[in-house]
Amino acid sequence: MKKPTFGPWLAVILGAAYFxxxxxxxxxxxxxxxxxxxxxEAYRVVLGDPRFQESLAYSVVLALVTIVIGVLLVVPTAYWVQLRLPKLRPVVEFVTLLPLVIPAIVIVFGYLRMYNSQSWLPLTDSRRGTDLLLAFGYVTLALPYLYRSIDTGLRAIDVRTLTEAAESLGAGPMTILFRVIFPNIRSAILSGAFLTFAIVIGEFTFAALLDRPAFGPYLQLVGANRAYEPAALAIIAFVVTWACMGLIQVFGAARGAASKT
Amino acid sequence: MSFIDIRGLKKSFGATTVVHDFDLSVERGEFISFLGPSGCGKTTILRMIAGFESVTAGSIAIAGKEISRLPPAGRDVGMVFQAYALFPNMTVAQNIAFGLRVAKKSAAEIRTRVAEMLDLIKLPALGDRYPYQLSGGQQQRVALARAIAVKPQVLLLDEPLSALDAKIRVSLREEIRSLQKELGITTIFVTHDQEEALSMSDRIVVLADGRTEQIGSPFEVYNWPRTRFVASFVGTLNLLAAEVIDADAGTLRIDGLSVATVGPIRGRVAGDRVTVALRPEAVTLGPAGGDRADLPGTVEEVSFLGAVVRIRVRLGEQTVSIDGFNQPKVALPAKGDDAVLRFAREDLLVLEGDG
Amino acid sequence: MTPGERRLSLDTSAAPPSRPSLPALPWAWIGVTPFFVFAALFLVLPTALLVVGAFQTADGEFTLANLRDLTHPSIVAAYWISIQISAASAIGGAVIGAFLAYAAVGGGLPAWIRPTLMTFSGVASNFAGVPLAFAFLATLGRTGLVTWALANWFGVNLYATGFNLLSFFGLTLTYLYFQIPLMVLILTPALDGLRKEWREASQILGASTFQYWRWIGLPVLWPSLLGATLLLFANAFGAVATAYALTGSSLNIVTILLYAQIRGDVLHNQNLGYALALGMILITGFSNVAYIWLRGRAERWSR
Structure with a gap:
């Protein structure tokens, strides 16, 4: 009753070749x-380019800010929905999936209309304001992945029992959230964080249209003007993506191992 | 020649052999249970009969026809799986009709047969429901109807009751058994639950580590277990280490006390260490004497279980559990009381294998 | 959105557990307020403002002229080629990805294939945007390695055959690089949901492999396949960076047109730009509604 594996092998080999x-x-x-x-030589030129260093540093900082805001927004929400408002779950899930439906370019177009210099909240007037807007935009983009990752993590632990146990020991809500819930879903948060990092680090549309000196627009600029450096940059970007995914795997595996014990 | 003839069946995964030289003859219309703990090879044997596992060595014949190299569909067997395995996208009627539809039966014939099956499993009104709308017990009855709708020669049941609630399990096992008798279909039933095997089967095959420990009627397997494994797996036997004093006379020594069984003890000589088995319900407490064997000891624990009272008595190094009916008029012994175990000599079984 | 506000909102909502008789609802709602405020400010309202703008003149009066102007041939062409590329890369990615996922899950391959494929898919599905465009230029551009190899080893001049990386076909091929692995990631859990016993039950009842897929496998998988394909469609439809880095503005797809409009008002009508965005929302929105409807039909048999 052995299955012929020729077809599957062919599919995997073709897939690997394409990759x-x-x-x-x-x-x-x-x-x-x-x-x-x-x-x-191309790598030497790229790595020595001050604009490479600046734009990458900018994007890294932005990614970290995005992760902090995103986690602080999503964890309490997902926790609260599981604990007190399970009926709200479909609504929250729907909202978190909207960024997959509304194209990013449309969202940023909306920002430019809503937060321009004549608006009630002229965030784009100042550089700091625009940076903040960009971070919020990235939180929006990362929302589907971050929410799903954290929600899954929360479902894997018994939120209600943990909360009630902590309450019976006299812990307040902040203590419960930061001392009990966060540590227990650390690996889920980290997985979501690395994915967010991978998304933010090379993002182009938001950064270019909000006119911020991020890594994505820099890549595009080099691509339009140089021949070999873009290839080197692509490899560097690939390595960064690889690192993020590898770290997700590591923490995912740690979570799997922890749940087995 | 028997209806199902399995000879020298063997299954290896790489270097590990999970079924060793399995032989079994099943008569037409018989209900056979494979009983054993998980990993004993019972499901593997069933899946080899069904055709889902290849056979490493040996033969399987149904009605004189060798089937062990045929694809599952060519074997004319039906199967019910542990977790129902109903097709979720089909209604109950469509599930039951599936095998008939594949066999290209006429629409009218399918309709009649499906209605017949729905009546048989006593769910005539549920033909248009989807599996998720049914209870576990109902789903398993539908799975049964789906398997027998195509009138297979042999029905294979792979722990079909283990996913169900205790109450439904009992009622469904009676239902399966009466249905099987009504249709006269030869059935092999895999279970790890000794009560299921004892209550449903014509014969039980007790398996451990891929080998047959004992084949016999429920009555035989329960009352006269041949090996230590069967004795401990079927029922709650007291197992005691003993030493043969005189094999011909049937006398043994248990913790320094000598006791007589119905001799002779075959294949043993004086000084052999053996294991003896004693059913909890075969022992009573009472004064010494008469034709019954007796062993003195001390009451160690008394558990009141409702209809039954279980008393544990210590004999030197070992303990024996005794089950007696609850009789309100008779006072229960207290912990630390002296007690004498009494039992009929033929109830003391000397098991095969080393002690 | 400051931590202080958050603390306040959580503190006030801490009462219910110790006093269960109190109606918990109004307090409980405060716990999710930050999330909904955020979603309103940075997701819903900006989008809604564009929708409103699409129905306004530059002076803020109601008009349908912008929608009418969307039917300008060059705009229609931009939508159309976007839809074509998105559909082609979504369907192609879905079909190839589904086979690949199936090969790894149920193809009887060595056990290490599956985790490896999943890891690589995780990387490749996130390797989109500008770097991906560079990679494909280095591969299939005029001086790319594969172009060179085809010419030198097989005597095939790729660009003489009419192939152009900066075209519909080239862009679709590039998009497939992240679409296929995305499909693998989405579909693998669904394939795991296909229980082995269904296959076996159908086999023992006499069904062929084809009959199994026709009557059980595909109907059960259908909602997942559909949903994944739709997600791939939206994923490609909204993509800007890959196309822009690859083709500059030489390829007239709707995201690049909108990009140019946002940067420099190439349509010379700000509100027509909003209408352009509205059109994009309608297309992705419509495909989602279609998906929900189809799924509702396909999942009659499940909860």
Missing amino acids: LIPLIATVEFSMRMKRGEYSF
């Missing part, structure tokens, strides 16, 4: 900068 060939081609291309030999 790997562009990467190989990009690596190869990125090393062609010096004529007649392979070198890491």
